[in-house]
Amino acid sequence: MKTALITGASRGIGRAMALVLARQGYDLLLTARSADQLEQVATEARQLGRSAQVLPLDLAGAGAAAQLAAWVTAQTQELAVLVNNAGYGLWGRFEELPLAQQQNMLQLNMHLPVELTYALLPLLRRQPKAYILNVASTAAYQAVPTLTLYAASKAFLLSFSRGLRYELRETSVSVTCLSPGATTTDFADRAGMNADLQAVANKVSMTPEQVAEAGITALLAGEAEVIPGALNKVSAALTSLVPKGLTERIAAGIYEKHLK
Template sequence: MEKHYTLITGGSMGIGLALAEEFAKNGHDLILVARFTGELLKAKEQLLPYGVEVIIKQRDLFDPQAAFDLYNELVSEGRVVEILVNNAGQGLYGLFEYTDIRRELAIINLNICSMVVLSKFFLKDMLMRGRGRILNLSSIASKSPGPWQSVYHGTKAFVQSFSEALRSEVKDRGIVITALLPGATDTDFFRKAGMEQSRIAQDKDQLADPADVARDGYKALMANADMVVSGFKNKLNVWMSNIMPDSIAADNMKSQQEPADGEV
């Protein structure tokens, strides 16, 4: 009998690892993709009690060629990806005039280009089989311009629009595409983005639990939902962003994301 896998990019920590746990709890065999072998091995060990197969693949998706190589390797191994979770993503904090353009281009490659490559090839396979699911990690950042994280917010706006467009294209062909929109979550995101000093990161009590985000995403995907905003406060923020002019939404986001000490 052909074995089917759930592939999760960025699956070794944070929301990605929480999603891996959620899928494992529900009996899904997994392929986890991340940059560092050590973190992947730790994640695999953590998932062992669930009794599912966990395959790890070390790939640096900051380089889109790695996405091509990953797909080709899995095909050569005969792995069938029934569910694709495009979770890998990163941000960069700071005023755009001062941030590192090379780093920003790498983030665009990770958040957009590698996600598009994997979606293209695995979606084609799903369409040939007449079934499959894709969960894309969008963000409430997709719904509002984001001063101090202008590139990150822009990439998530792409992910959201891309997800909604693909869903419309394939909705009558047995494929489910769902966007998961978390807000600020208690992960390593803030450290990697260099934004621990931001107001939003300082308010630890308001950070979501990755397990709750993962649970919301899994339920939405299995319910064939088009999107899910995780958390009541985030739902309210998205609703507000949808009704107010972008200029006001941008100013509101600026006040949340600027440094807590007021220094630039």
């Protein structure tokens, strides 16, 4: 049976994508830190008639990608979908945030997807058709003051997706980059955003289910990039037309003014 691996699958967009893929007929391999939450997602997938295995793992830890790849290889030789979803943000001025926390974020947002893709690409290429979905952000399209390294890490992931897609254009593996905007997940809490800023984001937030449906639909259609939501599409498009300094001032006006 065709199988999908989803990182960061315990909640939010990862959980929603796992269930969309289950409904599409994929067996699931799920990983994140929370064993209990992973089991809940696996139970829901099994209720849809799919097999679901879980690996609780700190994906930012040393050797996590190698450990995960070995587990996947032991579970299946029919990996057809890799969803690099695990990641988080940190809100605050670069010089004021602990460097160790920022390095941990970069490990999860950038190094894990690169290492995991490298390890699992030979397995994916064995399939008649296989897919890689990298979850970036609309922040990938511009610099975002006070989310500086987060935005930079997502810009890296977008560029990585574009380059890899071209390299694999004559193979059976298709690469798609999903760039959501504000979504009703625990991203803001994890990033350390205050209630005022969260209230601003909630006005334009999409649900994880909406983002997941858009992402998986684009993935299986072989699209290069997808930005869910009309407002998010317009916002990302404008960043290529408006002077960079202006987009950065606009972003700072949203995020920086809420800092204490």
